[in-house]
Amino acid sequence: MDRADSSDKKPKFYLTTPIYYANSRPHVGSAYTTIVCDVIARYKRMCGYDVAYLTGTDEHGVNIERAAEKAEITPQELVDKNEKIFRDLWKLLGITTTDFIRTTSDEHARAVQTLVRRTIERDQNLPPEKRALYKAKYEGRYCIYDNLYVSDTPEPADCPTCGRPAELISEENYFFKLSAYQQKLLELYETKPDFVQPDFRMNEVKSFVEAGLKDVSISRKTIKWGIPWPDDPEHVFYVWYDALTSYLSGIGYGEGADGEANPNFKKYWPADLHMIGKEIIRFHAVYWPAFLMAAGLRLPNQVFAHGWLLFEQEKMSKSKGNVAYPEPIVKVLGNDALRYYLLREVVFGQDGNFSRDSLITRYNADLANGLGNLASRILTMIASYCGSAIPNAPEVPPRLEELVSAPHLKAIRSGYDGFAFSEVLTSVWKLVEATDKYIVEEKPWSLAQNPSESDRLGRVLYAAAESLRMITVLAHPVIPDATLKIWGQLGQPGKLADVRIDQLTWGGLRPGTKVGKPQAVFPRADKIQAWERMESMEQEIRNPKPVEPVSSRSGSATSAAPATDGKITIEDFAKIDLRVGQVTSAERVQGADKLLKLVVDIGDEVRQVLAGIALAYAPEDLIGRKVVIVANLAPRKMRGLESNGMLLAASAGADGLPVLCTFAEDIPPGAKVK
Numbered sequence: 001m002d003r004a005d006s007s008d009k010k011p012k013f014y015l016t017t018p019i020y021y022a023n024s025r026p027h028v029g030s031a032y033t034t035i036v037c038d039v040i041a042r043y044k045r046m047c048g049y050d051v052a053y054l055t056g057t058d059e060h061g062v063n064i065e066r067a068a069e070k071a072e073i074t075p076q077e078l079v080d081k082n083e084k085i086f087r088d089l090w091k092l093l094g095i096t097t098t099d100f101i102r103t104t105s106d107e108h109a110r111a112v113q114t115l116v117r118r119t120i121e122r123d124q125n126l127p128p129e130k131r132a133l134y135k136a137k138y139e140g141r142y143c144i145y146d147n148l149y150v151s152d153t154p155e156p157a158d159c160p161t162c163g164r165p166a167e168l169i170s171e172e173n174y175f176f177k178l179s180a181y182q183q184k185l186l187e188l189y190e191t192k193p194d195f196v197q198p199d200f201r202m203n204e205v206k207s208f209v210e211a212g213l214k215d216v217s218i219s220r221k222t223i224k225w226g227i228p229w230p231d232d233p234e235h236v237f238y239v240w241y242d243a244l245t246s247y248l249s250g251i252g253y254g255e256g257a258d259g260e261a262n263p264n265f266k267k268y269w270p271a272d273l274h275m276i277g278k279e280i281i282r283f284h285a286v287y288w289p290a291f292l293m294a295a296g297l298r299l300p301n302q303v304f305a306h307g308w309l310l311f312e313q314e315k316m317s318k319s320k321g322n323v324a325y326p327e328p329i330v331k332v333l334g335n336d337a338l339r340y341y342l343l344r345e346v347v348f349g350q351d352g353n354f355s356r357d358s359l360i361t362r363y364n365a366d367l368a369n370g371l372g373n374l375a376s377r378i379l380t381m382i383a384s385y386c387g388s389a390i391p392n393a394p395e396v397p398p399r400l401e402e403l404v405s406a407p408h409l410k411a412i413r414s415g416y417d418g419f420a421f422s423e424v425l426t427s428v429w430k431l432v433e434a435t436d437k438y439i440v441e442e443k444p445w446s447l448a449q450n451p452s453e454s455d456r457l458g459r460v461l462y463a464a465a466e467s468l469r470m471i472t473v474l475a476h477p478v479i480p481d482a483t484l485k486i487w488g489q490l491g492q493p494g495k496l497a498d499v500r501i502d503q504l505t506w507g508g509l510r511p512g513t514k515v516g517k518p519q520a521v522f523p524r525a526d527k528i529q530a531w532e533r534m535e536s537m538e539q540e541i542r543n544p545k546p547v548e549p550v551s552s553r554s555g556s557a558t559s560a561a562p563a564t565d566g567k568i569t570i571e572d573f574a575k576i577d578l579r580v581g582q583v584t585s586a587e588r589v590q591g592a593d594k595l596l597k598l599v600v601d602i603g604d605e606v607r608q609v610l611a612g613i614a615l616a617y618a619p620e621d622l623i624g625r626k627v628v629i630v631a632n633l634a635p636r637k638m639r640g641l642e643s644n645g646m647l648l649a650a651s652a653g654a655d656g657l658p659v660l661c662t663f664a665e666d667i668p669p670g671a672k673v674k
């Protein structure tokens, strides 16, 4: 999405998602914030705002260094790969971001260094103990999985987010004098009580700051994968100073003497909204305004911390393995289904539960049987009874009057403005239900049988279609794909995304407008089938098929030379446990003409082994016979029977039948074959 059509007269609105840590692929939990922000961005555009919407990827840190090492690629290669997965997903989800920032980009490094330089310059005439930045020894516990300072003392501590033991860190760092900002922050919260939302989070933040603030370390010396400190490149920036500055760099901060020369930055900063998950509230509501104050920059307008999306009542996290991925949902039910479900099901701000069962139920109830069915009914009736033209009867029927009235529409907009998405959708779907009821009560199919009722038929179908048009506009920020289709089917001109939601009134549908062919926008989903398709796609994402290694002709060997030309090493061969066994019983397997079920004595134990030799050997001929078996083969099931081992046989004797390996000398069962 570009800003080409933006006008300087429009008010601006700048919102951000957190930047996502690029060490793994995004799950539904990480898509949640991005979808919510997309709904806000689309809504604000429909209210006439010039919107800048930023997301991005956090690409520094120990965890990425380690993940890259494990994958035997460079950290840059790792983040390049993962960043693309994020971008592709946002595309799939129809996300309308205007900017995407990567913390490994040159623009971002320049912005971080500029922010620090400006802070140092502002403090240069102050005595050292009054300056915002200083160097000192740091010792503390840190969770590398969550990028979280767990404690600022060396005592062992567990991460509150993932429960793992946190690592001890001890070295000389640059510190930010957060302790000096207690008063200024409390003043900020006092003068701007909605700086943090919801209110209960504001109270948490206030209590935290009132209890006193400790200075925070913002650089590391042991790590190489980061942005170098200006004029002291042995140190790199660590986590929050680096990550938070993306909100500036993403819209062009860092250019010119004061860093603020870029016109985009001038236009959009300060941010109107930083949307985040509740686990990073402190960094956004305490650290971030302090960092900005120290550099003399204006503060964002609001930080909104939403709850977690839980999966079986637990926070989704890759380390716990309880994640759902967005791609299977989108591929099975469509983009709108996921968006609608997340916004309708979760009371925004609170924790919400994600379940595939309720997702499919909601999809069928509200979208397929609800809006989708309503749209197809109305359009089909206009096609059959009115020659595909909108009738001329723009009156509001009493049944719909209240739901399309100015106060009700205003309440819906207030819901959007206050991020009460579940309420917004409940209100819009009241109109869906009322329109449906109105049709059932008026029975246009009966009216159509009677020529004297043609005026009434026109009134009913106009009202139904106009109501559908209003629903389409009101729901567009949440379900952009389906509403766009219905908009087209209603024969509406112009871009739906440009329609002013704040100027919506009854009667916008022009009589005589030709409607298009009705098409199903939300085909009904078979619950079991949809579930199974999603499940199997999830499995593929969780356990991707191994990719054949790409051979490099000129590449130098990185480790002990592996065997080549299809040969294996002696170590490889030693892994196979071959033993002499003696068959103690043998019988045919019912329904399988090639299979025999054998019991084989291998010295220290007796095994059941299934062998495909029934065409070559009669069971009774095998009793007492010495064979060679692979004793450490993982058990397999064949025809419902377990096979613990495999008999060695030459593959092609007479008539291509197998010939068992055996011995000329007498060997006791259990002897190793090497």
Ligand SMILES: [Zn+2]
Pocket: 143, 144, 145, 146, 148, 159, 160, 161, 162, 163, 164
């Ligand atoms: Zn952790």
